[in-house]
Amino acid sequence: MGMFQRDRQVFADAEPLDDSYEPEDIRERDEELEKYKRALQPIIDNRPTSNIFLYGKTGTGKTVATKFMLSHLENDATEYDDVELSTVWVSCENLSSSYQVAVTLVNELRESKDKDRISTTGYSQQRVFDILYEELDEFGGTVVIVLDEIDNIGHSDDILYGLPRARSNGYVEDVRPVIVGISNDFQFRENLSPKVKDTLAEKEILFPPYDANQLRSILNPRAEKAFHDDVLNDDVVPLCAAFAAQDTGSARQAIRLLREAGELAQADDTETVSEEHVRNAQDELEKNQLYEGMQELTTQGHAVLCALAYHQAIGEVPVRSRDLYQRYVKICERLDADNVSERRVRDHLSDMNMLGLISVYERNEGLSAGRYHEYDLDVPLKAVLEVLLSTNRFEGPAKIIRSTADENNLLQSDISDY
Structure with a gap:
C-alpha cells in the first residue's frame, strides 16, 4: 500500500471549501445585492451609470458578490440589441500607483483582442492613459472596470480622476467607462484628493462583517x-x-x-x-x-509595519507614535512612496492591533507629558521580516532591518516556536 491513498471517509467534494469556489447564490447579502442591482440597472437601460465602490473587510462577500452580479448583468445584456457591455477585472494587490493600474488595464484589454502587451516601463503616465483611452474606445458601449483592492494605490489616485472624466473631456467618444472599486479599507475614500472625490460621484455599498x-x-x-x-x-x-x-x-x-x-x-x-x-x-x-x-496589508500598512520592525530590531520598543512616524516617513522616502498623515498612521496601527499583529500601551505621565500611546510587535520579528522580504517593494529595507536584528541577536528564536 502506498504512502498516499485517496480519501473515501471524510470529503465527498472539497471544491465548495476552496477560496475560488463561486456559489450558485449569494446568502445573507440580500440588502447589499439589491443596492448593487439598482446601481447597475442604468447599464441595461442604456443610460449613464454611476461608479460603484464596495467597502468591507476581507471575507465579507464583496468580490463574490461582484462576480455574481456581473455574471448576471453580462447574461441579461445579451437580450438587448442596443446594449454593448464589456467587463475587465484588475487585481490591485501588487499595484501601488495609478500608472501601474493603467498599464495593467491596457494589457488586459489588449489581451482580450489578441494584441501585443505594452511594457510596464518606458512610457509617461499621460501616454499610458492615452493608450488606455484608445483601447477603451475600441470596445465601445459600456465597459465595467473592476479594480479589486483599489486601496493599494494609496495617494496615487490619478486614474480615479481620469477615467470618470474621459468622456466629458473628449478623450473617448464611443465608450462609457464605469468603475467598480473594491476596498478593504473603510477610510479609503477619505484619503482621496478632493478633486477625485468630486469626480467619482460613486454609489457606496458597505459590506459589514x-x-x-x-x-x-x-x-x-x-x-x-x-x-x-x-x-x-x-x-x-x-x-x-x-x-x-x-x-x-x-x-x-x-x-x-x-x-x-x-x-x-x-x-x-x-x-x-x-x-x-x-x-x-x-x-x-x-x-x-x-x-x-x-501579507494583506496595504502598501502604507506595510510601511508602518516596516517602521515598527526597525524599532524592534534596534531594541527601542515600545515606541511612541511620533518616533514611529518619523521612521515611517524615512521609509516612504527610501521607497519613493507617498506618506500619509500621522493620524492615518495611527489608523493603520489600530487596524494592526485588531489583527493581533501589534500591542498598544496607553501611557499617562500627568501634566508633564500627558497621555500618549506606545507600540510593540505582538508577533515574532522573524515572521514580520519574512513577509516584508517576500514583498518586492520592501525587500531592501527588510534586509537592512534583518542585518540590524542579527547584530543585536534578536532573531534567535524560530518562527515555529511561536
Whole structure:
C-alpha cells in the first residue's frame, strides 16, 4: 500500500471549501445585492451609470458578490440589441500607483483582442492613459472596470480622476467607462484628493462583517456538498461559525476553518469531524492568519509595519507614535512612496492591533507629558521580516532591518516556536 491513498471517509467534494469556489447564490447579502442591482440597472437601460465602490473587510462577500452580479448583468445584456457591455477585472494587490493600474488595464484589454502587451516601463503616465483611452474606445458601449483592492494605490489616485472624466473631456467618444472599486479599507475614500472625490460621484455599498447565524447559513450548503453524509458532528458548523464571527466576521475564515477541521479528521483516519478537530484547526489557523494578515496589508500598512520592525530590531520598543512616524516617513522616502498623515498612521496601527499583529500601551505621565500611546510587535520579528522580504517593494529595507536584528541577536528564536 502506498504512502498516499485517496480519501473515501471524510470529503465527498472539497471544491465548495476552496477560496475560488463561486456559489450558485449569494446568502445573507440580500440588502447589499439589491443596492448593487439598482446601481447597475442604468447599464441595461442604456443610460449613464454611476461608479460603484464596495467597502468591507476581507471575507465579507464583496468580490463574490461582484462576480455574481456581473455574471448576471453580462447574461441579461445579451437580450438587448442596443446594449454593448464589456467587463475587465484588475487585481490591485501588487499595484501601488495609478500608472501601474493603467498599464495593467491596457494589457488586459489588449489581451482580450489578441494584441501585443505594452511594457510596464518606458512610457509617461499621460501616454499610458492615452493608450488606455484608445483601447477603451475600441470596445465601445459600456465597459465595467473592476479594480479589486483599489486601496493599494494609496495617494496615487490619478486614474480615479481620469477615467470618470474621459468622456466629458473628449478623450473617448464611443465608450462609457464605469468603475467598480473594491476596498478593504473603510477610510479609503477619505484619503482621496478632493478633486477625485468630486469626480467619482460613486454609489457606496458597505459590506459589514457576518454574524454567527449568517455564517452558519453560508456554511451549511457548502458542508452538505463537501462532506460525506453523517461525517460532521452537529456542533461542527455552529462552532466554525462562532469562532469566525467572534474574530473577523469573515466567511472565508469560517470556510477555511471547516476545511482544516476536515483535513485534521482525515489525518486522524476517523470517520467523523468533531468539536476537537475544529478547536485544533482554530489553533492552527490563528498562526496562519497572522501571516495572512500581514501579507494583506496595504502598501502604507506595510510601511508602518516596516517602521515598527526597525524599532524592534534596534531594541527601542515600545515606541511612541511620533518616533514611529518619523521612521515611517524615512521609509516612504527610501521607497519613493507617498506618506500619509500621522493620524492615518495611527489608523493603520489600530487596524494592526485588531489583527493581533501589534500591542498598544496607553501611557499617562500627568501634566508633564500627558497621555500618549506606545507600540510593540505582538508577533515574532522573524515572521514580520519574512513577509516584508517576500514583498518586492520592501525587500531592501527588510534586509537592512534583518542585518540590524542579527547584530543585536534578536532573531534567535524560530518562527515555529511561536
